[in-house]
Amino acid sequence: MTKAPPAWLSQAPEAARSFLEGHRLDEVECIISDLPGIARGKAVPAGKFARQKHFYLPESIFFQTIAGGWGEAAGPSGFTEPDMVLVPDYSTTSAAPWTGDWTLQVIHDAVNAKGAPIPFAPRNVLKRVVQAYRDRGLEPVVAPEMEFYLVARNLDPARAIEPMLGRSGRPAAARQAYSMSAVDEYGPVIDDIYDFAEAQGFEIDGITQEGGAGQVEINLRHGDPVKLADEVFYFKRLIREAALRHDCFATFMAKPIEQEPGSAMHIHHSVLDKATGQNIFSHPDGSETPAFRHFIGGLQAHLPEAVAIFAPYVNSYRRYVRDHAAPINLEWGRDNRTTGIRVPVSDAVSRRVENRLAGMDCNPYLGIAVSLACGLLGLDHEVEPRAMFNGDAYSGEADMPWGLFSALELFADAHGLRDLLGEDFARVYEIVKDTEYNEFLQVISPWEREHLLMNV
Known part of the structure; x- marks a missing residue:
């Protein structure tokens, strides 16, 4: 029985x-x-x-x-x-x-x-920000993109990370973005990712080869921020487990391999009116609303204060390299992947704003929470964005903090952002990140041994 x-x-x-x-x-x-x-x-x-x-x-x-x-x-x-x-x-x-x-x-x-x-539990932080939207009669919607690398097993931290061997027996080749043959090279790992995702009830919107050697992107369908953060949290684990089955590692480091692009967690945002279910970024006639501009303005004004969450480790800042598939400033543009804030091609119903700053090494609950918080501050204070950027934004001036220490200094003074996230969370996050930075400073790197040992 x-x-x-x-x-x-x-x-x-x-x-x-x-x-x-x-x-x-x-x-x-x-x-x-x-x-x-x-x-x-x-x-x-x-x-x-x-x-x-x-x-x-x-x-x-x-x-x-x-x-x-x-x-x-x-x-x-x-x-x-x-x-x-x-x-x-x-x-x-x-x-x-x-x-x-x-x-x-x-x-x-x-x-x-x-x-x-518990105010410093990441899922609670995201719930707090989502509730702030709902208190205003709004419903935030997000769609995250996950980039990661499949790399050869690395048991020695002093050794450089290398791409995995594909089924041909050759290392995964770089600069093959969107190549189906490149995806086929590690098809058995991808097959297990699909199988695990199906068993877990997750819907993958697409898998593509990105620009790095062994770099893959998985897109998830848009939806509730907490649900999507849960899925990214789960996905990181299932992807690692799928890779281990095939004698390789999956890494979500922001910059695991020198001279290769970094891995991002791009976040697409839209906001609905709870009463009508309509996208507040679009008028009934399809034109853009002031709320659309104000959301972008909030991102431009407050993302620098949030970089300590989007880029939580010293390695994170190696991803922000001019002309290397990651933003160096907070310009915004239409269908422009060189800007930090991108407006993808879409119809009026699905009009959205993409934040391209977050690295894949950030906590998905915190990354989505702080991105939504920046946009909400723009809506609350009707922040107007700078003029739309036309052309290659890499030609512009950088306007972001370029290291964890300076990012934490900006976060310390971000009073509006800290109020939305919760001051007790912000206090704990700062202390833990300061401690990590000090732990990093105790380690002597290969660069220091190579260039300083006999030369200074």
Whole structure:
């Protein structure tokens, strides 16, 4: 006699239920995104998950750096590591098809003992910004693009990262953007990405070869910002797992290979009027509205303050290279990929604005949150953009911070942005990033050994 599935599964998406069809659920992974976007949490037997309504983790996971250190961000109570309560969001239930047993993942929300959201949990930060739109009668819509590299296994941090070997036995070739033959070179990895995505219920809008050696782009369909951020969070893990099956690595570093383009997470935005469902960027006759201009103006005015979130590591700033497929300024243009803010070709209903600043190394919840926050500040204060840029924007002057330290200085004074994101989040983020930067400064690089050892 087949045992009935646990009652909570009735709240899970159809894809998760289909994945388990004819099988007994073995394990549930209770996960949450930390500041870098790493999945933290615990794996529990399916029976235990069904009996418990929430789980616990120390809130200090949000104070940890990418290198495993700790920022002194606990606040006035000191580093006592109190537990936060993890509450499952059953709508995020998703298969983990790479595991050896029948496992589901569930993203959890973090609250304190009184049920209030933990302010520095990235998913809560994004929910806070989305709610700010809804408080104004608006509904934000986003569509992220994910760029990443498939590279050869690299077990030695001192060794340069190299492209993976394709099925021909040759390294993936660079400068083959949109080449179907280039995608075919690592077709087995792509096939597993498709299979994993289907098992998890994710709809891929398209996969293309980008301009770098072994660089791939995946586009997702537009939708609710929290749902899309959840999908990017899940996708990073499934792509890594698909690559490992084929003896290679997937990396989301902003700039993994010298002389190759960096990897971005371009974010497309539109905003709907909740009452009518209409895109506020377009008049009924199809013409552009003041809100369209003001959203662009908000991005131009506030994106420099947000770069510390879009570009969270020292490596991130290696991506912003003139004439190298990444913006160096905040000009805006129509169908112009040299500008930091692009207006793609579209009809009036789907009129949108693309932010090209964010790197793929940023936390998807935080990257989408801060991008939406910049646009909302433009709407609130009716910020007019500069004149549209015509021509090659790489010929213009740079107007962005060019390192993590200067980006954090701008973020420290971004009062309007910090209010929307939450001051407690901003405080913790600053402290953790300062700690990471200091960790980086303790490492002597190959460049220093090569050029300074015998010459200074």
